[in-house]
Amino acid sequence: MGSGPRPLIAARVMPGCRPRRILTRGLAPAYIRLAMRGRLFLETFGCQMNVLDSQLVAGRLRACGFEIVDDPDSADVILYNTCSVRDHAEQKVWSRLGELQDARKRRPHLVIGVIGCMAERQGTAMFHKYPHVDLLCGPAELDKLPAMVCNALATRLADPAAALRQTALAGPRAGRNAAVPWGDSDALETLDLSRSVVRGDDAARAYVRVTRGCNKFCSYCIVPYTRGPEVHRPPANIIAEVRKLADGGALEITLLGQTVNHYFWKEPDGRAVRFADLLYMIHEAVPSVRRLRFVTSYPRDFGEDVLAVMRDCPRICRYLHLPAQSGSDRMLRLMRRGYTAAQYVELIDRAREMLPDVSIASDFIAGFPGETEDDHRLSMDLIRRCRFKNSFIFKYSPRPGTAAAREYPDDVPVEVKRRRNNELLAVQQEVALELNRAMVGQTVEVMVEGPSPVGARRSAADAADDAPAAAAAPWRPGKEICQLSGRTRGDQIVCFDGDPSLAGRIVNVAIIEVSPLALRGRLVGGDGV
Numbered sequence: 001m002g003s004g005p006r007p008l009i010a011a012r013v014m015p016g017c018r019p020r021r022i023l024t025r026g027l028a029p030a031y032i033r034l035a036m037r038g039r040l041f042l043e044t045f046g047c048q049m050n051v052l053d054s055q056l057v058a059g060r061l062r063a064c065g066f067e068i069v070d071d072p073d074s075a076d077v078i079l080y081n082t083c084s085v086r087d088h089a090e091q092k093v094w095s096r097l098g099e100l101q102d103a104r105k106r107r108p109h110l111v112i113g114v115i116g117c118m119a120e121r122q123g124t125a126m127f128h129k130y131p132h133v134d135l136l137c138g139p140a141e142l143d144k145l146p147a148m149v150c151n152a153l154a155t156r157l158a159d160p161a162a163a164l165r166q167t168a169l170a171g172p173r174a175g176r177n178a179a180v181p182w183g184d185s186d187a188l189e190t191l192d193l194s195r196s197v198v199r200g201d202d203a204a205r206a207y208v209r210v211t212r213g214c215n216k217f218c219s220y221c222i223v224p225y226t227r228g229p230e231v232h233r234p235p236a237n238i239i240a241e242v243r244k245l246a247d248g249g250a251l252e253i254t255l256l257g258q259t260v261n262h263y264f265w266k267e268p269d270g271r272a273v274r275f276a277d278l279l280y281m282i283h284e285a286v287p288s289v290r291r292l293r294f295v296t297s298y299p300r301d302f303g304e305d306v307l308a309v310m311r312d313c314p315r316i317c318r319y320l321h322l323p324a325q326s327g328s329d330r331m332l333r334l335m336r337r338g339y340t341a342a343q344y345v346e347l348i349d350r351a352r353e354m355l356p357d358v359s360i361a362s363d364f365i366a367g368f369p370g371e372t373e374d375d376h377r378l379s380m381d382l383i384r385r386c387r388f389k390n391s392f393i394f395k396y397s398p399r400p401g402t403a404a405a406r407e408y409p410d411d412v413p414v415e416v417k418r419r420r421n422n423e424l425l426a427v428q429q430e431v432a433l434e435l436n437r438a439m440v441g442q443t444v445e446v447m448v449e450g451p452s453p454v455g456a457r458r459s460a461a462d463a464a465d466d467a468p469a470a471a472a473a474p475w476r477p478g479k480e481i482c483q484l485s486g487r488t489r490g491d492q493i494v495c496f497d498g499d500p501s502l503a504g505r506i507v508n509v510a511i512i513e514v515s516p517l518a519l520r521g522r523l524v525g526g527d528g529v
């Protein structure tokens with residue numbers, strides 16, 4: 001963290017004033033008003049659920065008067081929304097916090113907070129390791145965060161030496177099974193309900209939560225301990241949120257849940273709403289949503305009714321993310337996944353039978369405790385057999401507090417985990433390349449996300465010189481273009497040259513070449529949505 005411009009708000013601290021060192025009562029209103037014009041930097045690590053949590057939290061704080069900034073050096077409040085699923089993700093946050101020690105010395109009013117799974121998992125031990133951390137808020141307590149942030153900044157502005165140490169953590173409640181099954185009796189529901197919709201490039205794609213938490217307790221996974229038990233949101237609230245987002249310009253909605261297909265709601269009249277019902281209801285209620293997706297599905301009990309709704313509703317994308325984790329029954333048992341490899345394959349076959357064009361992604365863990373070369377080979381075989389469009393492959397790292405960390409020694413050497421990880425990746429890339437090659441010559445519908453992270457900007461004139469594809473595209477001569485990327489309905493990444501203003505639109509792209517990771521094509525039009 002380098003030295004940056006002095007925050008606006010720091011100059012407004014009233015010298016000589018010594019209010020009480022408590023958070024709300026006794027604070028001069030002037031400090032509270034100043035705090036509510038603070039600048040917030042929020043960095044997100046981890047999954048889509050965290051991305052959504054960050055959007056909701058940022059929206060609430062924006063509504064309170066905070067300005068969201070991209071530069072941590074200009075912020076009055078720095079929050080990290082963290083992930084504990086792998087050790088690597090936590091190490092990144094420790095390193096960010098280490099860098100902030102100097103920032104706090106330079107800007108004594110700065111408020112530093114850790115939110116999300118790592119805050120919940122580490123708890124107040126974080127204060128001992130890094131005393132400059134001021135607040136911790138677990139993922140099941142985020143409705144309390146706006147008040148905590150306002151109070152913390154007001155207190156710091158009044159007294160830069162104030163020791164804050166605020167916490168909102170579920171603690172042992174987080175690990176309890178289905179303690180609060182219904183979203184309408186859950187305080188966190190207010191965070192989702194308060195969602196603000198801002199029109200702009202990002203408005204075209206949005207996440208909507210349908211279920212919070214997880215009850216599955218896979219032996220390696222920290223999520224049930226950090227996010228708490230499954231809580232299902234009322235269908236009416238979900239549909240109202242989707243409608244609000246669609247009215248704000250959303251064309252693609254992704255429904256989120258840790259095990260999204262296990263969604264279940266009971267209406268007051270006793271009528272049950274299962275995930276297939278919910279999908280159908282959203283599809284029918286908000287036809288302006290052109291793409292309806294959902295992640296992440298749990299392979300056990302994945303109902304044929306969901307596949308049938310996907311088959312019958314044209315705006316539901318034929319994409320499934322079904323983490324297998326291993327191809328070995330012995331490993332699946334130790335992981336407590338609740339299915340065998342044969343049952344998993346049966347599900348994939350059934351999905352392909354009902355939806356011949358379905359695109360399927362998976363997850364694998366390399367080097368789970370006790371994994372032998374034979375177990376590893378079974379995972380490679382499963383990738384070949386199921387022909388995933390991609391797999392998220394990770395080396396096992398024990399998460400303290402989980403059953404696997406308690407009960408199984410982490411006995412696969414690091415170099416073996418690395419080799420197996422690479423071998424799984426290599427097999428997956430072979431499969432993906434074969435699938436992608438079959439798409440050359442096809443025209444696919446792409447939701448444009450924006451400039452590709454690897455795409456070099458260049459002028460339209462340059463592009464016309466070296467790429468006939470670019471010359472055929474409909475942008476005006478001389479206008480700057482760049483490499484854009486987007487996703488097909490089956491979630492394949494597509495890169496093509498185009499005008500950056502296409503971000504957030506749905507276009508058609510003819511595929512001309514492929515790699516294992518992406519398709520490359522030329523723009524052939526779109527509906528200009």
Ligand code: SF4
Pocket residue numbers: 214215216217218221222223224258259298
């Ligand atoms: S289903 Fe298993 S892996 Fe997925 S969040 Fe729940 S416990 Fe973790």
